Structure formats: C-alpha cells, structure tokens
Amino acid sequence: MTIISCLRTVSKPSLISQFSKPKPKTQQSCSLVVSSIVMSYDKELAAAKKAASLAARLCLKVQKALLQSDVQSKNDKSPVTVADYGSQALVSFALQKEFPSEPFSLVAEEDSKDLRQDGAQETLERITKLVNDTLASDGAYNTSTLSTEDVIRAIDGGKSEGGSHGRHWVLDPIDGTKG
Numbered sequence: 001m002t003i004i005s006c007l008r009t010v011s012k013p014s015l016i017s018q019f020s021k022p023k024p025k026t027q028q029s030c031s032l033v034v035s036s037i038v039m040s041y042d043k044e045l046a047a048a049k050k051a052a053s054l055a056a057r058l059c060l061k062v063q064k065a066l067l068q069s070d071v072q073s074k075n076d077k078s079p080v081t082v083a084d085y086g087s088q089a090l091v092s093f094a095l096q097k098e099f100p101s102e103p104f105s106l107v108a109e110e111d112s113k114d115l116r117q118d119g120a121q122e123t124l125e126r127i128t129k130l131v132n133d134t135l136a137s138d139g140a141y142n143t144s145t146l147s148t149e150d151v152i153r154a155i156d157g158g159k160s161e162g163g164s165h166g167r168h169w170v171l172d173p174i175d176g177t178k179g
Helices: 014-020 025-063 082-096 121-138 148-156
Strands: 004-011 070-073 079-080 107-110 164-171
Touching: 014 070, 025 121, 079 082, 082 107, 082 121, 082 148, 082 164, 121 148
Parallel strands: 107 164
Antiparallel strands: 004 164, 070 079
C-alpha cells in the first residue's frame, strides 16, 4: 500500500480571515480563490491517484515474485524492499511529469544511499526494471526507458524536508514496514 498526501502551505495568513469576515467587495474575490483552490486540488488529486496506481502495480508485481534478495535491512534494522524504492521512484517520477512547471517538494522515507554501495547493483537493476516495466504497461507517460541514474534521481526526489511555503507531498510506501 502506498500513502500519498499533498499539503499546501499558504504564505498569506489573511486568506482565512477573508473567509470569516467577507466584505461586499471581497466576497467575489474570495469565491474566486476557493474556486481556484478546488480546481488545483482536482488536478493534484488526479495526479495522486495516477501515481498511487503506478506504485500499487509495481507492489503487486513484487508481491507475486518476492525474492529474498528483494528485501534489505536499513541501518535501523527495518526492512526495505524493491517495492519501497520502486514505489517512491514512480511517485516522484509521476509528480514531476504531472507538475513540470510547478515547484513542489516530496517528503519520503527512502534515499539511494544503500543502492549506491558495492553489492547493490543487482537490486538497483531490479528496481529499474520494475519501474520501467510498470511505466511501459501503464502507457500514461510516453517516456523512454529510465536508466539506473534516472531511478536514483527519482528516489532522491523524496529528500525534501518540507517547509512553511509551497506545495509538499508526503509519501510512505509501506510495503516493507517493520511491524
């Protein structure tokens, strides 16, 4: 299962006060702000559904053919699977495609540090194959085959720590979660 959330922080604290104390001249502008937010949310919701669907397809493929080599232990001894990495790569990739000109941050659990170590090349190649197979079978994104470096960049697209401004997506691919 993949959980995706999108949080938007607004740099104008007065936006809430506009709704609670509408004046005749600002009431129309408030409804425009609400309409704009709803339309933007619809686009974000559609993108989240698309990204989660891709991640779910990858997880199902991994679940059907789970190999012991697909499960690794992180430094804290919690498991991480190719599905965790692949899901994060797909969600990051999909959001970049859906919002190419809109800056956003992705706050996610995994990073590529362990995948860059000696002995992890086979795992990285498996993740890359899963990501490419999932993208090819979906057909939603007309893209060439991603390289292992493309997949690593997509995974590391989740390194954001969030912040007080902008659009923030929070991702927790829970396929390998301990407990």
